Amino acid sequence: GLKKKEVHLLCLGLDNSGKTTIINKLKPSNAQAQDIVPTIGFSVEKFKTSSLLFTVFDMSGQGRYRNLWEHYYKEGQAIIFVTDSSDKLRMIVAKEELETLLNHPDIKHRRIPILFxxxxxxxxxALSSVKVSQLLSLENIKDKPWHICASNGLTGDGLQEGVDWLQDQIQ
Ligand code: GTP
Ligand code: MG
Structure with a gap:
């Protein structure tokens, strides 16, 4: 059959936002883990879409590990940024981390797609996706394609819409 195009994907966002849960849900059901624990450092995962083979760097969002993120920016070809929409207090922290990401020299001048x-x-x-988008000031991202989806990592609701968008950006 046709060989799928390989894409390096970075999965970023604060601890407890649901990154690992989401990536797990994107795998075939027989490959899904039953118990998700907080990520230590990072974990490399894979999942497929109809035309792409994603290699995911699922980073820990804990404060003490966030300095690891930037080491993977260079080889990242797409980003998933996850927020816990019910964590209003830490949305400001998520915004700060997003700004640091967007201003990083390995990200700043690249048209890398970002799926929120x-x-x-x-x-x-939970806040609506429109409200999350406002709190993160996503309208200020002018030089990169971005898209935001409301999601439920436990049921998988919203994940397919997001991944379809990402695949379209990469074709
Ligand atoms: P770190 O690895 O520490 O950065 O966290 P993470 O972003 O990978 O979060 P993780 O996937 O470990 O999920 C954290 C908690 O949120 C777990 O208890 C998940 O079951 C729960 N969770 C994930 N997604 C959802 C969701 O959509 N709804 C609800 N209610 N809980 C969720
Ligand atoms: Mg995790």
Whole structure:
């Protein structure tokens, strides 16, 4: 059959936002882990779409590990940035980390696509994806294609829409 194009994908966002849960859900059901634990450092995962083979650097979002992120920026060809939409207090921290990412020399001048998941949309006090987009000031991102989807990492709701968009950006 046709060989799929390989793409290096960075999965970023604060701890507890649901990065590992989302990446796990994108794998075939027989390859999914049952228990998700907080990521230590980072973990390399793979998942496929119809035309692409993604190699994912699923980074830990814990403060003490966030300095690892930048070492993977150079080889990253796409980014998934996950937020916990119910964590209003830390949305400001997520915004700061996003700004640091966007200003990094290995990211700043590249047209790298960024997919945002406004995750945990099932929680009663979750902000809408429009509100998350406003709090992160996504309208200021002019030089990179970006897209935001509300998602539920536990059920997988919203993930396909996001990954379809990402695949379209990479073709
Ligand atoms: P670090 O590896 O520490 O950076 O965290 P992470 O972003 O990988 O988060 P992880 O996937 O470990 O999920 C953190 C917690 O959120 C787990 O208890 C998940 O079950 C839960 N979780 C993930 N996605 C959702 C969601 O959409 N809704 C709800 N209610 N819980 C979720
Ligand atoms: Mg994790």
């Amino acid at each position: 998941f406004a995750n945990k949309m099932d929680l009663r006090d």
